[in-house]
Amino acid sequence: MAGPPHWPPTIRQPSIRLAPTGARARPFIAIAMEKSDAVASLGQTSLLQPARLRAALRANDRLKLYLTVLQVAAAQAAHPGRQALDLRHEIAAAGLAGADEADWLQELPATASRQDGDGAVHLPELPRLARSLHDDLLTMARPLLDAADGQAAFGQRVQHWAQRLEAIDGPALDGGLLESLTHGCREGHGHAASxxxxxxxxxxxxxxxxxAARLxxxxxxxxxxxxxxxDGSDHARVAAFMQGLNRTRALKLDHPGLDTAAxxxxxxxxxxxxxxxxxxxVLVLQVQGLGITLTYSDLHRQRFAFFQQLxxxxxxxxxxxxxRSTEGLNRGEAYHLGTSSFSASDEAGLQQQLQGIGARIVFLIDxxxxxxxxLAFVDAEGAVAVLREAARRECGHMAWLQAGGERLVWNAxxxxxxxxxxxxxxxxxxxxxxxxxxxxxxxxxLAWQAAQRQQPVALVADEARWLLAQRLQGRLGQMALLEEHAALCHALAQALRDGLVHGVHRDTAAAARLAARAKTWEREADHLVMQARALAERQPQWQPLARLLERSDDVADALEEAAFVLGxxxxxxxxxxAGPVLDELQALAAAVLGATQDQVKALAVLRSLGAPAGADGAAATDRDEFLAASWRVLQAERQCDTLLRSARRSLAREVSDAASLQLGNELAAALEHASDALLALVYGLREQAFQRAGVAA
Incomplete structure (x- = not known):
């Protein structure tokens, strides 16, 4: 008889792994933990009966097959010259087509033989078949034995046959045992009913x-x-959960999973x-009133933490x-278990939470x-961040895995x-x-979009290469690190000039904050230099950039020193x-600030130098702007030389305190040194510009 229509498929039939048999070793079948047992470990037994019933009906199909194989094997032993029956149709009907058991069961009758003297059928794999009968008999009886009336009706019979099957430990199958296993008559065969x-x-x-009819x-x-x-209230809540689940279900592609029972x-x-x-x-939700309790178990601690974040x-x-560790579950290895609670102010809020939970489950698959x-491309934190953002954008990771995963990245x-x-x-x-x-x-x-549109993987690979080239151009263009460094130098110069204008030299706390901020910027600038040096060690084309950054770092060092002195x-x-001294120092700081601004402009223009000119002469305009900016830096350096000497004269004339005189000279010298470093940097930039334009410097 067929099973009930539309029965919940949430609990899959246990996979069967057949252990190798030996002459003296007792064969066994290790049955993997069913989802129903996992649910039972979470304490939700109300969800188990339909799942166990489904497993029992499948076990029934296999039991019928095993008994048929026994009868065919006995007939083959009685008539060894006869062609063995083809059991492929029966094996497929029992749901074993393509499994390891399919070939084994198909070949088993051909191994049957009769030995002289004892009249028994000899099957080398009889203990293995008996163990399969034993385990599926218990699986089939389980939903009935859980109930008191079922235990009374079948308990003794099931126990009897389980013990007889368990006692089979050799290859001999005598006629009496074969008859008692396979006959289907209620009346005895010439003897009492059995x-x-x-x-x-x-x-x-x-x-x-x-x-099944009752359920x-x-x-x-x-x-x-x-x-x-x-009253239909449960239906609405289940529908809300399924709305979220179905919204993202397609992201798993053809991977099994997401079956739901309620x-x-x-x-x-x-x-x-x-x-x-x-x-x-496994995930189980308990909904009561306007609250949700979610119980979740997972083998992987990292994935558990990821789901917690979602x-x-x-x-x-x-x-x-x-x-926890549960016997039979995950081969006895530990798994992680946790419970979360949700509360809503009204029914709409509750259903929204159920929908959100359902929509996030697919991102746990694989x-x-x-x-x-x-992890081949980013660190552990980065890998989780990528998967979290992919979940937020509801594109997931399965399409990327199916399109090649890391091969897409390596090829790009x-x-x-x-x-x-x-x-x-x-x-x-x-x-x-x-x-x-x-x-x-x-x-x-991109991979998910291509999967939706049924586009070829080759197109995804092309788009990946193109997208990476764009990212590299934006991040690793020859001037990118230098521009970032120049921005820090400009920030340092701006802070110094503003500090002198606003009298920070008379405010101890404000000057200390300026010095601390300048130190932070100078360290950030150092990191950029170290990054460029590391790139230059691996890739020779980065060496000119590393040299330019080292010159730019001289500017940052000088400006940070000036901020320290001011503190x-x-x-x-x-x-x-006061008076002339402060005027000269402010003018010196303003000249350095102007030079850093022109450095930033020169770098921005340098990106486009060397491109062919359009009708509007854009390339010629870029060239003129770059040269003008570089000449202004040269003029600023000369101006700073003059201002340094004027500042020293004013300090010598106006300041009598030795410490104030020395510190004033050091501040002026640091600012002037920054202008010298800026000039050296600009000369290096001019060489880059002429190379891009294709002319000699």
Missing amino acids: DSLHLTVMDLHKALNQL AAETVAGAHVWGLAA TRDGERLLIQNDIGTNDAH LAELGAQWSSVQQ WNRARKRL MSAQGEGRFRLGDRLDAVMGAETARDWLVDLLA VVAEGHHQGW
Whole structure:
């Protein structure tokens, strides 16, 4: 008899792994933990009966097949010259087509033989077949034995046949045992009526079908449900959960998972989602009133933490995460278990939370595989950040994995031309952490868009290369690091000039803040220089840039030194710093500030130098602007020389305190030294400009 229509598929049939048999070793079948057992470990037994019933009906199909194989094997032993029956149709009907068991069961009858003297059928793999019969008999009986009436009706019979099957430890199958296993007659064969394994299976099947009729199920937006509240309130909540789940379901592509079951248990609505294929990866929701309690188990601590972050956006309040081990689950290895709670102010808010939870589950499928693939390009924190942003954008990671995963990235990197990346380079080391993460998220989104449009993987690869080239141009253009460094120098010069104008040399606290801020900027500038040096060590084309950054760093060092000196002056060493002295120092600082501004302008123009001129003469305009800016830096350096000497004269004339005189000279000298470094930098920039224009410097 067929099973009930539309039965919940949330609990898959346990996978069967057959251990190798030896002459003296007892064969066994290790049955992987069912999702139903995982749900039971979470304490939600109300969700189990339909799942166990489905597993039992599938076990019935396999039991019928095993008994047929026994009968065919006996016939083959009796007539060894006869061609063996083809059992492929029966094997497929039992759901074993393509599995390891398919070939084994198909070949088993051909190994049967009769030995002289004892009349028994000899099957080398009989213990293996007996173990399969034993395990599926228990699986089939389980939903019935859980109930008191079922235990009374079948308990003794099932126990009897389980013990007889367990006792088979050799290859000999005598005629009496074969008959008692396979006969289907209620009346005895010339002797008193007797039970058989076949009859027990038939009676179990009939009882299972009666149980299925009592648990007739329906579906709500794809969720298999039973026993929901009669007023329809549960239906609306299940539908809300499924609305979110179905919104993102397509992101898993053809990966199994996301089957959902729901039922009512007293005052609570229970919703279970099996997520993927792993037996310890289970999610159960309890909805009562306007509150939700979510129980979640996962093998991977990192994925658990990721899911916690996703649900935090919905207001989840998590309990402490526990580490558990359950016999039969995940081969006894530890898994992580936690509970979160949600509260809503009204029914609409509750349904919105259910929808949000449902929409986020798909991002857990193959999450750890995607995280490991990303670790080749970013650090552990970066990999999680990429997956979190991909979830926020609802593009996920499965399409990227299916399109090639890390191969897409490696190919895009290798296509950037010689010198961009070396073997073993990580994206974040070359591009910077933020840029690398952004590009990877964009790549994941591209892969999903292509999957939606059914575009070829080759197109995704081309788009990945193009997108990476754009990112590299924006981040690693020859002037990018230098422009960032120049901006820090400009900030230093601006702070010094403003400080002198506003009298920071008379305010100890303000001068100390200026010195601290200047030190921070100078350290940031140092990091840019170190980054350029590291690039130059790996890639020769970065060496000219590294030399330019070293010259620019002389500017930053000189300006930071000036800020430090100004802070010391503010500690009481500013006697005589009025009138001509302050005027000269302010003028000196203003000249350096103007030179840093012209440096920034020159760098901005330098990007476009060397491009062919259009009708409007844009290239000629860029050239003129660059040369004008570079000449203004030269003029500023000469002006600073003059101002330095004027400042020294004013200091000697106006200041009598030795400390104030020395500090004033040091401040003026540091500012002038910054102008010298700016001039050296501009000469280097001029060489770059002439090279881009294709002429000699």
